[in-house]
Amino acid sequence: MIRRAERGRLKVYLGYCPGVGKTYQMLQEGHRLREEGIDVVVGYLETHGRAETAKLACGLEAIPRRRVEYRGVPLEEMDVDAVLARKPQVALIDELAHTNVPGSRNPKRYQDVQDILAAGIHVITTLNVQHLESLYDTVEGTVHVRVRERLPDSVIAEADQIVNVDVTTEDLLKRLQEGKIYKADRIEAAMGNYFKTSNLEKLRELTLRELASQIDLRRREALEEERTAAPDQVMVALSSRGPNSEMLLRYASRLAGRLNRNWYAVYVQTPSEEPTVIDAHTQRILSGTLTLAKQLGAMVFTYKGEDIPATILRFAKEYRVGTIVVGTPTPKPLWKTLWRKTTVERLIHEARGINVVILDTRKEEPPEIKTPQEAPAPPIPEPSLPVVPGASPLSGFLAPERIVIWDQPVEKEVVLRTLAEAAVSGSGEVALAAVLTNIAKREEQGSTFLNEGVALPHARIEGLRRPVVAVGLTRKGVSDVSTEKPIESVFLILSPEEAPEIQIQVLGQVSRASRNRELARNLGICRSPADVISAFRDWETLVGAIPRKTEFKS
Incomplete structure (x- = not known):
């Protein structure tokens, strides 16, 4: 039931600016593949009125677009269902970062592409570097442009092949002046705004750095897979209404990516910020911040505590954090600083052996400038997406007796007790009471039942010799847990007390699995423990077998 066809491969033509030739090269490859006998179609093409691009598209089969009307304006979108029904070997899909019109199959085009890949269709696509989520602040600060359409860095990280489409800034400006990028009435404005030489050079440098970073990450992935643990994890300390929390998250995402x-x-919830006390506006801000953290690939935790620095450092010790990222503290009256240190000052003073990075978050918002080729789009919240690629050996921790499926609503206490019983059943290593006590202590610090519909309860257990994972699937949610999305899957993780690095490793693997949309859909149709194990094995084989260089052959 769950066995799928082989997943398609993703190839991305990456550029630093409109007009460098991404779409042109994508179409050229489409013709090459067609000549080799490969079944190629154009899933979506945006010519932007460029005659050369439109001419090159001739001879390639194009899937008719889906016509929709939004607020009285007729629009055209890619017809994902038609692409899936046609089932070519390769689909050419332009502008990966595009935001779909509300009511579409998915909010974003990259999610459409993921659905097409899941159907076993290879995809060749295009993307400009400024659309990467983690580069938003960098682009805004250096080029003074606020990019509205963005996608998670994981989309690029999971690509099988990235091709840098590069031309010199002089050649690009020449093309602009010759009318090969925009019509004559737009050239002067473009050269005085986005196409300034300084802007183009900065964007080109960003693209080259990003490509180098991806190459380095993929080189180190094989080495890291052999390590039993990765010390010196990265942590962002969030406050409910901290200025520019998004900047902290994007910085940490880039840092963690470089360090692999x-x-x-981590958000420390003080008694004054309990859900019953905090105001609705602050709750919305906090919810948006935590959602972005999840999108960028963080494991998101809420910890309860009255002493914020002590709670942060307790978490850092438990999860082997080597770098804590915080924002600039809010200015306080002089008389308050004489008697009481700020949270940041205490972290610096008390964080023995931990680096504390302080970002200047006192940043003024620049005026919004649309990037070229970007059509106005209604604000749509970005969905959570999977992040780091690589096979996760979770199926090796699973067994049919440690998998539970509930068809009716179930209470949190029942979920935790049932999974704990399943985890320790027959092992003889640890007592159930000790496991339940440790799980309860961890839940008291902050719920591991997350807004994204996933729960990650975990505990380190004295006497346990190897990690154990128990999985619970809830078809109608956990009745007494209030989350934005009903809890659909619960991963109980038990690890040896004396080996904290194992907990970090397994927790990271489970977190990555929980963010995978394909795996989540497959788990949603599982009817037995055997189906669940099969779904995990299929996913692990699929992700682990994807080569980094893609060749489309008949």
């Missing part, structure tokens, strides 16, 4: 480490976004 797990990273955590």
Whole structure:
């Protein structure tokens, strides 16, 4: 039931600016593949009125677009269902970062592409570097442009092949002046705004750095897979209304990517910020911040505590954090600073052996400038997406007796007790009471039942010799847990007390699995423990078998 066809491969033509030739090269490859006998179609093409691009598209089969009307305006979108029904070997899909019109199959085009890949269709696509979520602040600060349409860095990280489409800034400006990028009435405005030489050079440098970073990450992935643990994880300390929390998250995402480490976004909930006390506006801000953290690949935790620095450092010790990222403290009256240190000052003073990075978050918002080729789009919240690629050996921790499926609503206490019983059943290593006590202590610090519909309860257990994972699937949610999305899957993780690095490793693997949309859909149709194990094995084989260089052959 769950066995799928082989997943398609993803190839991305990455550029630093409109007009460098991404779409042109994508179409050229489409013709090459067609000549080799490969079944190629154009899933979506945006010519932007460029005659050369439109001419090159001739001879390639194009899937008719889906016509929709939004607020009285007729629009055209890619017809994902038609692409899936046609089932070509390769689909050419332009502008990966595009935001779909409300009511579409998915909010974003990259999610459409993921659905097409899941059907076994290879995809060749295009993307400009400024659309990467983690580069938003960098682009805004250096080029003074606020990019509205963005996608998670994981989309690029999971691509099988990235091709840098590069031309010199001089050649690009020449093309602009010759009318090969925009019509004559737009050229002067473009050269005085986005197409300034300084802007183009900065964007080109960003693209080259990003490509180098991806190459380095993929080189180190094989080495990291052999390590039993990755010390010095990265952590972001969040406050409910901290200025520019998004900047902290994007910085930490880039840092963790460079270090090839797990990273955590931790919000310390004080008694004054309990859900019953905090105001609705602050709750919305906090919810948006935590959602972005999840999108960027963080493991998000809420910890309860009255002493914020002590709670942060307790978490850092438990999860082997080597770098804590915080924002600039809010200015306080002089008389308050004489008697009481700020949270940041205490972290610096008390964080023995931990690096504390302080970002200047006192940043003024620049005026919004649309990037070229970007059509106005209604604000749509970005969905959570999977992040780091690589096979996770979770199926090796699973057994049919440690998998539970509830068809009716179930209470949190029942979920935790049932999974704990399943985890320790027949092992003889640890007592059920000790497991339940440790799980309860962890839940008291902050719920591991997350807004994204996933729960990650975990505990380190004295006397346990190897990690154990128990999985619970809830078809109608956990009745007494209030989350934005009903809890659909619960992963109970038990690890040896004396080996904290194992907990970090397994928790990271489970977190990555829980963010995978394909795996979540497959788990949603599982009817037995055997189906669940099969779904995990299929996913692990699929992700682990994807080569980094893609060749489409008949």
